[in-house]
Structure formats: C-alpha cells, structure tokens
Amino acid sequence: MSSDPWGRVDETGTVYVRTSDGEQVVGSWQAGxxxxxxxxxxxxxxxxxxxxxxxxxxxxxxxLSAKDATTAIEHIRQQVDEHHAVGDLAALRVRLDALVAAVDARREERKAQKAKQTDEARHAKEALVVEAEELAQSEQWRAAGERLRALVDTWKGLPRLDRKSDDELWHRFSHARSAFSKRRKAHFAALDAQREVARQTKERLVAEAESLSGSTDWGPTAARYRDLMAEWKAAGRAQREHEDDLWNRFRGAQDVFFAARGGVFAERDAEQSENLKLKEELAVEAEKILPVTDLKAARAAFRSINERWEAIGHVPRDARPKVEGRMHAVERAIQEAEEAEWRRTNPEARARAEGLTGQLQAAVDKLRTQIDAARAAGNNAKADKLARELEGRQALLDQALKGLEEFGG
Known part of the structure; x- marks a missing residue:
C-alpha cells in the first residue's frame, strides 16, 4: 500500500483522495x-x-464572455466533484468559487457599462433629433443641408437603443430631414418659376431689341430702347445659365443701333469724348459704393449716379464696353445683395418704379433743354407751351419719386 498527504492506494489497487468529508474513491489502478x-x-x-x-x-x-466563463468553471467543477484527481480538492473549489464571484462581478460591471453607454447614446440621439428639428425650419439651405448630412453620419456611429425608443427617435429625426427637404425644394421651385418668368420676359425684350437694331428712326427708336431697358430692369434675374447670354444679345442689339446712329452723327465725336470722361468719373463714383453694406443707401446712390449717367448721352463705341462694364458690375453686385432681401422687398415693383422715374427724369431734363433753346431763339410761344408740358411731366416725376420712396428707396 502506498500513500501521500492527499491520497493513498490500498492493497486492492483502489485509489483514494482525502477530503474534509473523509476519503473518497478516485479510481482503480491495476497496471503498475x-x-x-x-x-x-x-x-x-x-x-x-x-x-x-x-x-x-x-x-x-x-x-471572455460570462456565459463561456461559467461553462468552463462548471466543467472543471464537475471533475473536482467527481474526485478524479489526488490533491487539495477543497483549495480548487475555493478558487472556482472565487472565479464565479469574479465572473459575476464582471457581468455586473459590463451590465452597468452597457446601461451607461445606452443612456449616453439615448441622450446623444435626442440631441441630434432636437438639432435636426431646429434645422428643419432654417432657410440657410446650403449650410443646414450639409449639417443634416453630418448628423446622419453621427447617428450611424451611435449604438442602437431598444427597438421602440430607437424607432421613435429615428422617426422624428427622419421627419425633420424630410420637412427640410420639402421646404428647400418648394423654395427653389418658386425661385425657378420666378426666374423662368423673367427669362420669358427677357426673351421677348431681346427679340424686340434685335428687331429695332436696324432702325434709322433715331429719336423714337432710342426712346424705345430706353423703355426696353426699364422693362429689363423690372423683369428681375433669369436663371444664371441664361442671364448673361440674354444680356449680351440685348446689349448687342442696342450696340448695333447706337453704333449706326453714331456713324450718322459723327460730328458728335467730341461730345462723346466728353461724355466718356463724365461717365468714367461716374463709374469711379459708382465703384465706391462697393462693397454693399447699406443696401438702401447703395440703391439710392446708384440710382442717382445712373440718372446722371443716362442724362450724359453716348460715348465712343470702342470705349463703351469697358465703361459700361464697370457700371454693370456695380449694378450686378447690388442686384445680388437685393436677392438676399427677397422676402422683405418687392424687386419687380421697385425696378418698375426706378425705370419710370428714370424715364420721367430724362423727359423733364429734355424739356428744360428745349425751353432754354426756344427762349434763346426768341420763340417764347414755343417755350411757354413746353413749360406747360414740363409742369405736367414734373408732377408725374414728383409722384413717381414719392412712390419710389415708399419702397424704401
């Protein structure tokens, strides 16, 4: 018979292990x-x-998951409980019990951590929903659209909540995005419709301008071109891809007419050179309006400059594109500033009032010049007749100016 502190073998080859409950049979050994x-x-x-x-x-x-750890512990515990080894089995049970406690503690820790993560994810998603609902009312279409796309990416990176909560928050989030998209689509559809109307109007104006370009009826045709310009300004801006082309055709048609008239009135070259000098001075004055910081003041200043510009007359043909281009650049900058106040102003009515005022101002200036000429020639009767006509035009001009002031101009 052989033995050690934790077990023994009896004369029959039976192996025992010593435990606190007494000896337990481990197995039988006959081979050695x-x-x-x-x-x-x-x-x-x-x-x-x-x-x-x-x-x-x-x-x-x-x-290691709590489930897998528990399975492994039970597998080892079964071997210990079945006494298939010789040694301090009680010490192994103590260590297994400690492992069970450690796994339970890890399970609770992970449960608390998961609950914390879920709570943080809930707050994060609720914050995203609130921001999305605020952005849904924005009119900063580009910035708000980009921010909403960024919020979607943030949402995708957050853990899912329970199905009911997650679905409810996502429904609000998705609804806010849809509401913004519908408002943005409606805004640009309305803007496109307005610009399409402007395009059609300007197409008509271009056709008439081109049909008049060969006219030799200098006075009436020049007056009609001024009317067409007033209608052009009142029409508003067309789509970007059409606006410049239409403007080039419109101005090109006028250029053909006024170039022909300039050829007939070649003796006016000296006057046109003086006109160029005056218009260059006005262009410098107009460029000082930029950048536009006070839209109302800028419009008033440009209108004053433009009225003086229209009263000056034509400039030499080769100098016209450059000096008019400078004025047109200032006008474009003011128009772009006006678009930012689209909802607070009525640009079509404003442009019509400006055009009418420009026409009446030109007519008043012309009558005054004719009166001075008649009196200088000693034709007082004609001068008196023109003076009565001037009173009527002046009254209309005063009324137009008063109406223009009502637009904030």
Whole structure:
C-alpha cells in the first residue's frame, strides 16, 4: 500500500483522495505500482490546477464572455466533484468559487457599462433629433443641408437603443430631414418659376431689341430702347445659365443701333469724348459704393449716379464696353445683395418704379433743354407751351419719386 498527504492506494489497487468529508474513491489502478497510481492521479490534479490558472487569467485579462466563463468553471467543477484527481480538492473549489464571484462581478460591471453607454447614446440621439428639428425650419439651405448630412453620419456611429425608443427617435429625426427637404425644394421651385418668368420676359425684350437694331428712326427708336431697358430692369434675374447670354444679345442689339446712329452723327465725336470722361468719373463714383453694406443707401446712390449717367448721352463705341462694364458690375453686385432681401422687398415693383422715374427724369431734363433753346431763339410761344408740358411731366416725376420712396428707396 502506498500513500501521500492527499491520497493513498490500498492493497486492492483502489485509489483514494482525502477530503474534509473523509476519503473518497478516485479510481482503480491495476497496471503498475501504487506509486505509479498516485503519480498518475496527482498529474490529473496538476492538470486541473493549470486549467484553473489559465481560466483565472482569461477572466482577468480578456473579454471572455460570462456565459463561456461559467461553462468552463462548471466543467472543471464537475471533475473536482467527481474526485478524479489526488490533491487539495477543497483549495480548487475555493478558487472556482472565487472565479464565479469574479465572473459575476464582471457581468455586473459590463451590465452597468452597457446601461451607461445606452443612456449616453439615448441622450446623444435626442440631441441630434432636437438639432435636426431646429434645422428643419432654417432657410440657410446650403449650410443646414450639409449639417443634416453630418448628423446622419453621427447617428450611424451611435449604438442602437431598444427597438421602440430607437424607432421613435429615428422617426422624428427622419421627419425633420424630410420637412427640410420639402421646404428647400418648394423654395427653389418658386425661385425657378420666378426666374423662368423673367427669362420669358427677357426673351421677348431681346427679340424686340434685335428687331429695332436696324432702325434709322433715331429719336423714337432710342426712346424705345430706353423703355426696353426699364422693362429689363423690372423683369428681375433669369436663371444664371441664361442671364448673361440674354444680356449680351440685348446689349448687342442696342450696340448695333447706337453704333449706326453714331456713324450718322459723327460730328458728335467730341461730345462723346466728353461724355466718356463724365461717365468714367461716374463709374469711379459708382465703384465706391462697393462693397454693399447699406443696401438702401447703395440703391439710392446708384440710382442717382445712373440718372446722371443716362442724362450724359453716348460715348465712343470702342470705349463703351469697358465703361459700361464697370457700371454693370456695380449694378450686378447690388442686384445680388437685393436677392438676399427677397422676402422683405418687392424687386419687380421697385425696378418698375426706378425705370419710370428714370424715364420721367430724362423727359423733364429734355424739356428744360428745349425751353432754354426756344427762349434763346426768341420763340417764347414755343417755350411757354413746353413749360406747360414740363409742369405736367414734373408732377408725374414728383409722384413717381414719392412712390419710389415708399419702397424704401
């Protein structure tokens, strides 16, 4: 018979392990000496020690799930409980119990961590929903649209909540995005419709301007071109891809007419050179309006300059594109500033009032010149008749100016 502190082998080859509950049969050994029997079952004990040690390390240092850890613990505990090894089985049970407590603690820790993450995700998604609902009312179409797309990317990076909560928050979030998209689509559809009306109007004006370009009826045709210009300004802006082309055709048609008239009135070259000098001075004055910081003041200043510009007359043909281009650039800048106040102003009515005022001002200036000429020639009767006509035009001009002031101009 052979024995050690934790077990023994009796004369029949039966192997026992000592426990707090007394000796327990480990197994039977018939193939060798009792010492070999004890050594075999002691090695099995050491194997259990190694298994427990590895499991303790995995529980502490890896993300082993509580379910897998519990399964492994129960597997080892079954071997210990079935007394298939010789050694301090009670010590193994203590270590297994400690492992169970560690796994339970890890489970609770992960449960608390998951609850915290879920709570943080809920607050984060609620914040995204609130911001999206605020953006849904924005009219900063580009910036708000980009921010909403960024919010979607942020949402996708957050953990899911329970299905009911997640679906409710997503429904609000999605509804806000849809509401913004519908408002943006309606805004640009309305803007496109307005610009389409402007395009059609300007197409008509271009056709008439081109039909008049060959006229030799200098006075009436020039007056009609001034009317067409007033209608052009009142029409508003067409789509960007059409606006410049239409403007070039419109101005090109006028250029043909006024170039022909300039050829007939070649003797006016000196006057036109003086006109160029005056218009260049006005262009410098107009460019000082930029950048536009006070739209109302800028419009008033440009209108004053433009009225003086129209009263000056034509400039040499080769100098016209450059000097008019400078004025047109200032006018474009003011028009772009006006678009920012589209909802607070009525640009069509304003432009019509400006055009009418320009026409009446030109007519008043012309009558005054004719009156002075008549009196200088000694034709007082004609001068008196023109003076009565001037009174009527002046009254209309005063009324037009008063109406223009009502637009904030």
């Amino acid at each position: 000496t009792p010492e070999e029997a004890l050594a075999y079952f002691e090695r099995k004990y050491e194997g259990l020690v190694v298994e427990i040690g590895l499991l303790e390390k995995r529980v502490k240092t890896t993300d």
